[in-house]
Amino acid sequence: MTDTLLLLSGPNLNLLGTREPHIYGTATLADHVERTRAAALRNGLGLEHLQSNFEGELLEAIHAARTSAVGIIINAGALTHTSWALHDAMAAFEGPSIEVHLSNPAAREPFRHLSVLAPVVNGSICGFGGLGYDLAVEAMVTLLGRAEPN
16 A cells, blocks of 8 residues: 555646646646656655645645645645644644645745745745646655655
8 A cells, every 4th residue: 555645736726727827837737636646656655636725625634634644745825825724734734744836926926925834834845837746746755754865
C-alpha cells in the first residue's frame, strides 16, 4: 500500500485554464492534478485530490487527513489570505504540509501579501506556475525522509 498525499485546491481553482490565463496560465486544474499525481507516483506515493469552493469542505478534508494522509499540499486560493479556520485545521495536522500558489502573491495586490497558512505549513512555493506542484512533491519526499536533502 502506498502512502497518500492530499492535494487540496480552494475556491475558483476549478476555473483554471480560462480564469485570468495571463496570471494563472492555460493549464486546467485537471492538468495540475495529473502532473502532481505523476510526480507522487514516481516517488511511491498515492495522491487524493479535492477541489472545493466551500471552506467547510476543505476543513473536513484536512480533519480527515489526520488519519488518512502522510502529507498535505494545499493551494487555498483566496482563502490563503483570510481563513483562520484553515490555519487552525492545518496546525492540527501532524504531517508535513506545503502551500502552493501558481502566481507570486507577494508581487500582486497588497491584500494577497499575507498568508495566514504560512505560519503553520513547512513551506510555501509561489510564482512557478505548474512547476510549483512538482517542487512541492519533491519537498514532501524530503520532508517524509524518502530522499536526502541537497
